[in-house]
Amino acid sequence: MIVITAPTGNVGRRLLPLLLDSAPARGEALRVIVRDPARLPDAVRERVEVVTGSHGDPAVVDRAFDGADAVFWLVPPDSSRTPDEAYLEFTRPAANALAAHGVGHVVGVSALGRGTPVAGRAGLVTASLAMDDLVARSGVAFRALACPSFFENLLEDADSIRDEGRFTDTVDADRKAPLVAVADIAAVAAGLLLDRSWTGTGSVPVLGPQDLSPNDLARIMTEQLGRPVRYERRAPADLRAALVGHGLDKTFVEGVVDMKRAKDDGLDAGVARTPDTATPTTFAHWAAATLRPAVLAGTR
Template identity: 75%
Template sequence: MIVITAPTGNIGSHLLSLLLESAPAHEELRVVVRDPARLPDAVRDRVEVITGSHGDAEVVDRAFEGADAVFWLVPPDASLTPEDAYCGFTRPAAKALTAHGIGHVVGVSALGRGTPVAHRAGLVTASLAMDDLIAGTGVAYRALACPSFFENLLEDADTIRETGVFTDAIEADLKAPRAAVADIAAVAADLLLNRSWTGNDSVPVLGPEDLSPDDLARIMTRQLGRPVRYERQPLDELYTDLLGYRLNEAFAQGVVDMKKAKNEGLDAGTTRTPATGSPTTFQQWCARTLGPAVLSEGTRHAR
């Protein structure tokens, strides 16, 4: 049995679809979800549903009973400190992994381990500490070391439509790996279905090429058929904006520290190979996902 956490999120929904398509008949699937109504009817009929938060000890105790493998994704709670949002949320699950003798865990994490800035990278530092917590339980663990997602740009779909501008705090000419969430889900599905691996390791998912914000703007201009440009937001302004969204002060600082670390090479320490690259290009993703979001009037994307 495979347990999937966050099955209605960006990565989890893709993963669940892949597992439903490709898992052998004997492989049972169980999901942990706060609101089962968010699952499509066809999905609810094919999986066992555990209702609740996978940060709750009683919920993960029920969810992990009889399971062989777990897909672990923490939905960061911006009302908490980074440590509480990642490790605090994961501690009940770590205890349940040991109690139920789970053999394999695949988690969503971040690039940066081993770089000089990993210890001061805000949310990424907290995510890497979460990896250590899970690995310390003795399970076989694979941390999907992810860069920034293409899907982050959906937060700017309205402003791209209305003003032709998207923003971030990354240097305009800094090339870095970026990936589509569907590709990350595909790597997770393969690991969960083929559980011959042992020990603990990270699995980078780097996309097919490194791109800068200026590169993204050029590609979006071509794909969307309208001018798009990038504006870099100062880090102090980003911090003020995040506080305006009522984020926890430490969490907001964690976002700022992560952006600062990315500008200092956090994502640059892993070589792209056939094993670490992923297939979806930014051009393809724009055509399939961003284009329809930008070109449809009234689309709103919550931050």
């Protein structure tokens, strides 16, 4: 039995079809934890066992992990809570349930940066790494998928790319760093969940095919969208003010700002890309297949 948390999220909704294609043939049943089962496609809902509720709820994870051999763990974003609440406190009931039910293997989505000089002051990433330690202490065999920023983050800028030809961030325009498509994260997770010959605890970097700077992204978007796109660097103070203005928890906002500052200080640059850590989806392919339709969707 494989349990999938956050099955309707960015990674989960790409992971589920991969598991549905392979798990039944291996005699593996699938169980999902979801707040709203109606968000699952009908074809998926008919082929999985559904546990309704939040995977931060002790009663829900106790029920869902009963009889489980493996769990895919992903903490959903929650900007109404502090980083420690959003990651550690959310995960604590699951860590207890993993130990209580003797779950063998867990694959979790986490972040790069462990062991770097800035890891302890990286806001949301610091909390995510502490969450990994909490899961590892439950006694399971654990693999943390150590991910950089996602290509999909740029979908938040689709309107400004379309209307103003720009996207923003707080990092230096020429700082190269790894980026990855969520579909590639799902593929790595599926491989680990289906072949559980691994033991112990550790991280699995998921680095995408190449390092890119914001200026590189702007150039590639210009080529793929057929319109000029530029990068505009914003000050951390401006990001902080904008997020607080949207009503986000102030401590969570500081976690975002600290994470962005750490990324500008090289948080994601500490792992070498190898054939084992690289993933195939290029930014150019993603921009053409995913970003371009999102940008053009608002074109009249």
